[in-house]
Amino acid sequence: MAILMKNGNESLTCEKNHCFLCSNTIPEWKEIIAAKKKMVRFKKGETIFKEGEKVTGIYFLYEGAAKVHKQWIEEKELIIRFTREGDILGHRGLASGDTYPVSATALTESKACFISSSFLETLLKTDHSFSYRLLQFYAQELQKAEMRMRNLALMEVKGRIAETLLELLQVYGTNKEGFISMAITRQDIAAYSGSTYETVFKFLKTLEISNLVAVSGKSIKINDPAALKKIADHSH
Amino acid sequence: MAILMKNGNESLTCEKNHCFLCSNTIPEWKEIIAAKKKMVRFKKGETIFKEGEKVTGIYFLYEGAAKVHKQWIEEKELIIRFTREGDILGHRGLASGDTYPVSATALTESKACFISSSFLETLLKTDHSFSYRLLQFYAQELQKAEMRMRNLALMEVKGRIAETLLELLQVYGTNKEGFISMAITRQDIAAYSGSTYETVFKFLKTLEISNLVAVSGKSIKINDPAALKKIADHSH
DNA sequence: ACAAAAACATTGCTTAAACAATATTTTTGC
DNA sequence: GCAAAAATATTGTTTAAGCAATGTTTTTGT
Numbered sequence: 001m002a003i004l005m006k007n008g009n010e011s012l013t014c015e016k017n018h019c020f021l022c023s024n025t026i027p028e029w030k031e032i033i034a035a036k037k038k039m040v041r042f043k044k045g046e047t048i049f050k051e052g053e054k055v056t057g058i059y060f061l062y063e064g065a066a067k068v069h070k071q072w073i074e075e076k077e078l079i080i081r082f083t084r085e086g087d088i089l090g091h092r093g094l095a096s097g098d099t100y101p102v103s104a105t106a107l108t109e110s111k112a113c114f115i116s117s118s119f120l121e122t123l124l125k126t127d128h129s130f131s132y133r134l135l136q137f138y139a140q141e142l143q144k145a146e147m148r149m150r151n152l153a154l155m156e157v158k159g160r161i162a163e164t165l166l167e168l169l170q171v172y173g174t175n176k177e178g179f180i181s182m183a184i185t186r187q188d189i190a191a192y193s194g195s196t197y198e199t200v201f202k203f204l205k206t207l208e209i210s211n212l213v214a215v216s217g218k219s220i221k222i223n224d225p226a227a228l229k230k231i232a233d234h235s236h
Numbered sequence: 237m238a239i240l241m242k243n244g245n246e247s248l249t250c251e252k253n254h255c256f257l258c259s260n261t262i263p264e265w266k267e268i269i270a271a272k273k274k275m276v277r278f279k280k281g282e283t284i285f286k287e288g289e290k291v292t293g294i295y296f297l298y299e300g301a302a303k304v305h306k307q308w309i310e311e312k313e314l315i316i317r318f319t320r321e322g323d324i325l326g327h328r329g330l331a332s333g334d335t336y337p338v339s340a341t342a343l344t345e346s347k348a349c350f351i352s353s354s355f356l357e358t359l360l361k362t363d364h365s366f367s368y369r370l371l372q373f374y375a376q377e378l379q380k381a382e383m384r385m386r387n388l389a390l391m392e393v394k395g396r397i398a399e400t401l402l403e404l405l406q407v408y409g410t411n412k413e414g415f416i417s418m419a420i421t422r423q424d425i426a427a428y429s430g431s432t433y434e435t436v437f438k439f440l441k442t443l444e445i446s447n448l449v450a451v452s453g454k455s456i457k458i459n460d461p462a463a464l465k466k467i468a469d470h471s472h
Numbered sequence: 473a474c475a476a477a478a479a480c481a482t483t484g485c486t487t488a489a490a491c492a493a494t495a496t497t498t499t500t501g502c
Numbered sequence: 503g504c505a506a507a508a509a510t511a512t513t514g515t516t517t518a519a520g521c522a523a524t525g526t527t528t529t530t531g532t
């Protein structure tokens with residue numbers, strides 16, 4: 001049942017049912033959703049959608065990982081959030097403005113389930129519990145955004161980098177060796193913490209020396225999350 | 237029809253109909269809403285709700301102005317947004333967590349229309365177009381939050397202060413003399429821009445000297461908004 | 473009306489963190 | 503498989519912006 005789509009991506013069936021869409025819509029709609037949705041595949045580093053592009057719909061990350069980021073002047077960007085499978089992407093497009101306010105890029109080979117804006121609208125207007133859940137999700141996202149605003153504005157860089165590591169740990173978890181299950185570049189750590197590669201490099205080195213983290217290439221192991229939290233909470 | 241309430245505030249009728257609640261709910265509900273809502277009055281500097289407090293409901297600012305702010309370690313706070321009449325306050329409380337993630341404080345003598353969480357829930361589950369509008373509002377707020385996250389992380393302070401002045405201009409407008417219609421303390425400008433009183437003081441002085449703004453006590457007049465925008469866009 | 477508390481004004485000093493420079497290693501596209 | 507482009511490593515310099523100190527003015531509570 002792999003139907004070839006115009007962009008060469010296959011339409012695959014969704015077996016996990018773990019995404020926001022699948023777990024929050026009424027069962028009666030499952031089939032219609034299945035017919036309307038498109039499974040899209042992205043290579044590592046591939047753009048899922050780009051800031052400024054016209055909004056076409058919403059994505060539910062089915063497999064893999066992605067970063068949501070926002071550009072500022074060429075060369076500067078802030079990573080807004082790191083996402084894992086099950087997460088929503090592109091939901092900000094729902095606001096009146098019809099272009100994506102952020103970009104999303106796959107961090108690993110990924111699959112996402114795509115729902116067009118028009119169908120989403122129908123869905124929202126019909127399935128009110130879904131609509132209510134989405135509202136709650138938004139309120140939660142807003143809270144997170146405000147927490148981050150505060151951190152970016154008031155914490156010093158070391159704290160922000162510590163927070164970034166903890167966030168990565170929280171989002172991606174660890175593998176059997178205890179390393180964060182996602183190879184992340186220092187560049188991306190800098191882009192999330194709102195700092196620079198060099199600062200991340202220097203601070204990571206001191207963390208390594210004091211044995212709070214272990215680094216092996218792009219893999220990072222956090223030995224003492226509580227100590228990192230302490231650094232974050234005391235950086236002012 | 238001024239009914240005395242337990243806290244001494246009067247229940248007043250709402251005549252403006254300009255708030256989100258009044259302009260986005262179905263006419264049939266107007267009377268029920270009128271019966272359920274409570275008009276609350278706040279003195280300048282008075283707390284509308286406080287971070288960490290149990291969420292009791294949502295406020296619609298009917299008259300006056302307020303700031304929404306978030307604390308970090310004693311003494312440090314970030315002002316998340318400035319609000320004017322018609323604006324929503326306390327909507328973040330809708331997320332699962334049952335405490336306000338931010339505080340709101342009246343900047344001037346204000347009146348707000350209060351709706352309890354339980355009634356809001358009923359409203360959302362019944363009036364779906366209201367629910368949809370609120371969803372759009374949230375998406376918009378999320379966009380703004382992300383824009384600010386980016387600015388706080390990547391812009392240098394001068395640009396952030398310039399942005400703050402432009403934001404104040406945009407939210408509160410000007411009086412006949414061209415001054416921003418809201419007396420704002422330098423402390424609050426610092427708290428919004430994520431900087432310090434001294435830095436605001438210094439930068440405001442240079443803006444005054446270069447004639448981009450005029451200052452008279454707590455009143456600020458922006459002579460050249462475009463120049464301020466330019467400063468903001470070039471601060472990196 | 474008056475004391476206490478904020479807010480304001482002003483200035484140096486200090487430092488965290490960006491910037492710059494340069495060399496090496498890893499990744500990726502054709 | 504190789505060249506080009508990212509990403510990494512490292513250290514030194516510079517500067518923006520916070521902190522500290524001290525005094526004055528304005529606001530606010532009683």
